[in-house]
Amino acid sequence: MRWILGLLLCLQCTVSCFAAERLVLAADVWCPYNCQANHRERPGYMIELAQRVFSEHGIEVQYVNLPWSRAKASVSEGLAQGLVGATLDDPDTRHLVFPDHAQGQMHNVFVGRKGENWRYQGLSSLRTVRIGAIQDYEYGPTLDNYMAIPNVPVHTVSGDRPLTRLIRMLQSRRIDVIVEDHSVFRYTASSLEFTDFELLGDIPGPTALTNLYIAFTPDPQGRRYAELLSNGVAALRARGELAEIMAKYELIDWMQPLTKSSNSHD
Structure with a gap:
């Protein structure tokens, strides 16, 4: 894993990498929260x-x-300094330092092909579907414990673009539902020109809505770094710059009340 991260850093590094201070962030592709590293505009x-935030302190990001599993390990081992999209309820990341205030909020849902009769109506309703999930993701204790039961039809995938693989499996009817954040699924499906889907219900438990850091x-x-980021995001929000950045990805500030008009993609 060390040589993989080192190679990625070398490939993506420019002359500016030799600045006095550099902060390396790691994650898998999870648009619109964190997308492909080589997409500098988005x-x-x-x-x-x-x-x-960090540029204001002379720190290059x-x-x-x-x-995802390697990203978590790279931060734990100090090969990278920040893990993007971490949650407080993930046992693999509880030892890391979290900012006082979140940098986002995810909304985990079940997604399936349009026109299917199935809807999530409790754990017992999952017995009739094949679930697609991402390896080493945390979906909350209720769903995680269910998917760990032997012989439950769960298909897990890994890699740096796992959701794309799951969507292809959904299209080919190898799975029936995908567990994913609403915004991430919508964004990825749009990039794949996949529109034949619908939301089938929130995942069980309080982790359907979870803060991201x-x-x-x-x-x-x-x-x-955690203190600088927490204070910096608050300042961006106060100046209106947070809303400006999120609008670029067709999102609104997670601290704002959600209205029907702002969630019209449901």
């Missing part, structure tokens, strides 16, 4: 937030894509 709104290495530098 790297994901959480990446743009970090770039804007470098973002690399890794499979960029979590940092458990050391003094990580604590400094």
Whole structure:
């Protein structure tokens, strides 16, 4: 894993990498929160937030894509300094340093092909469908425990673009439903020109809505980064810059009340 991260850094590095201070963020592709690292104009709104906040302190942000399990390990081992899209309820990341305030909020749902009769109506309703999920993702204890039951038809995929694989499996009827964040699924499906889907219900438990963070290495530098980011995002919100960045990805500030008009893509 060390040589993979090192190679990615070398490939993406420019002369500016030799600046006095550089902060490496790692994650898999999870648009619109964090997208492909080589898309400089649209790297994901959480990446743009970090770039804007840390640039004010003379810190250059470098973002690399890794499979989620490797991204978590790279931050735990200090190979990267920040994990994008971390949650407080993930046992693999609880030792990291989290900002006081979130950098986003995900809304996990079941998604399936349009026209199917199935709707989520409790765990018992899952017995009739084949579930698609992403390896090493946390979906909350209720759903995670259910999917861990032997012989439950769950198909997990990995890699740095796992949702694309799951959508292709849904299209080919190899699975029936996908568990994913609403905004991430909509964004990825649009990029694949896949419109024949509909939302089939929220996942069970309180983790249907979960705060998202960029979590940092458990050391003094990580604590400094967390404080700078937390304060910086608050300042961006106050200046209207947060709303400006999120509008670029057709999103609204997660702290604003959700209205029917702002969620018209349901």
